Amino acid sequence: MKKLIFLWVFALVSCSSSKFDKVNGVSFVSSGEEAAQHHIDPVLKVSANYAAIMPFGFIRDMDAPELVFNSDHQWYGERREGVKQYIEKLHQNGVSVMVKPQIWIFRGAFTGNMKMPSEEDWKRLESSYEEFILLYAQLAEETQSDIFCIGTELKTFVNERPQFWNDLIQKVRAIYTGKVTYAANWDEYAGTPFWSELDYVGVNAYFPLCEKETPTIETLTEGWQPWKTKMREIAEQVDRPILFTEFGYRSMDFTGKKPWLVDRNQMDVNLKAQADATQVIFDEFWGEDWFAGGFVWKWFMQHDQVGGHEDNRFTPQNKPAESVIRKQYSQVKKSSL
Template identity: 60%
Template sequence: MKKIALLILCILQFSCSGQGVGKINGVSFVASREEVAQGHIDEVVKVNANHAAIMPFGFIRDVDSPNIVFDTDRQWFGETKRGALQYIEMLHKNGIKVMLKPHIWISHGEFTGTMAMKSEESWQALEASYEKFILNYAQTAQEADADIFCIGTELEQFVKNRPGYWKRLIRKIREIYKGKLTYAANWDEYARTPFWEDLDYIGIDAYFPLSEEITPSIGQLKLGWKPWKEKIAALSDEKNRPVLFTEYGYRSMDYTAKKPWLVDLHDEKVNLVAQANALTAIFEEFWKEDWFAGGYVWKWFIRHKEVGGDQNNRFTPQNKPAQEVLSRYYRSE
């Protein structure tokens, strides 16, 4: 029996070995109240991550408000420019590359993709405010020598209604920041994003619905990926750009792959197997593809020992079987 178990382990290690080679094996490194210490970074290293997304925030009152408030002393340290610089410095010291990925937070957690103005005057005000916000962080990315800069996250209506603005904004960003650029399009938005040719990666927040099973098997999940994967690969070929999952992940709960984007306090039963299976399926489907650049798992908190665990049904893989899946597929040997 022991020999059989050892053989299975060896097969698993062999099948996973090398899948993460040359890929962006990233974590979405959640902004905190405090500075990052070496002990926080050690846990990222242990999971074999070679990239981290750093996410400063700007705040908007509601979906039709044009004014973005950012980089204030009322924000958490990690949500500010000073915090982003400190986080990036610490990660770079440990050989971990960084995508700087500024986010917008709308009061009461309204979805940013619905943000739209009601008048031309308000649209112009939003454009001016967003430009100030994003160019501030483009400068931060340049100062910190960030490896990738994400120009926006899940802003479908803003992009749809003002495509010319975004084209001009990308040119302004490139005048400041000299690294690689992407945009984090929502899973149901990316196919209509009009400026992929102007960026270096097709960025997707990959919360695609895959299965309505309580605990879908890896095989069922891979089958669920098939139609989505074909469309993603076709777009990559059409635009001649690699695909980057700017976010991917699953909650450790029943039905995790039915609506993977759910972020409310949805009280489904904890299901650690479903989360681990879903991560395994995404790695096996994408990390071996030449057109696929990698991705950033959602999400990773700096106080590792205090989060996640077997009673937690949220997104983080920390202190769950999903963490072992992540570490195994991120291994680069």
């Protein structure tokens, strides 16, 4: 009888593992100050087991080859010393980390369209970018961070310079022993050429789902189906799980129409649309064995001062979507019973 009970429990846990054994992450936004315990406590309160830490490098124009990073002119949390302090503070609290260096182009121009005007400029960019990435790959190894992301939404750079990226992956692997991914934009990932060299197919999951002002659960679910089918096919083709390196929705009308919008529009606040869209993404993906989890975009350190019921931006903080995230992420703890 005891043996039968054991086998039943084992089967139950095995069947549930794909649902619970996930990256339940937040994208932890850099700040001008050190991370203190009161900054980490809200992350723990939503039961996140991962945080993405994002040091930035800055480029003046779409065709400028010089990347400025780890500079005294940057915020503390955007520099190496701040990134290290954030990681160590999160690790002290049992939160795993993905180190995710990113480029910011002046005035927020889209990094996917960045293109150099000459071979000389491409080589200058490559040299600068490699230095940027390897600096943080070394830090990721030093701090024993679990995942390292080699780039974010750099479609043209990837397509125009494939040999550079193949070489970069090998150089990262030579100094970093954890898992490696790349954060491809939702309309880029299917053509990204080097997934078999990485550990995850990283996707920034801002897929358009519907054009309704306040989409229903059913409409959002239906909107996901073709995208979900394609991601499953890619995961099977390259034999790598999908990881949502970013996912999330703005708390505004038409949130499922163009989820990637970062403009400061005056669209009416719609808290229900954000909460429902967040719930659907959990319902559709967190139970799939080819899916590794993801990082909510985005989570600010000053929890009490951000988000709220008048905010139409991405953060779920102090909104109904935060409760949706907490309910989902807290389930991971039940799997250890």
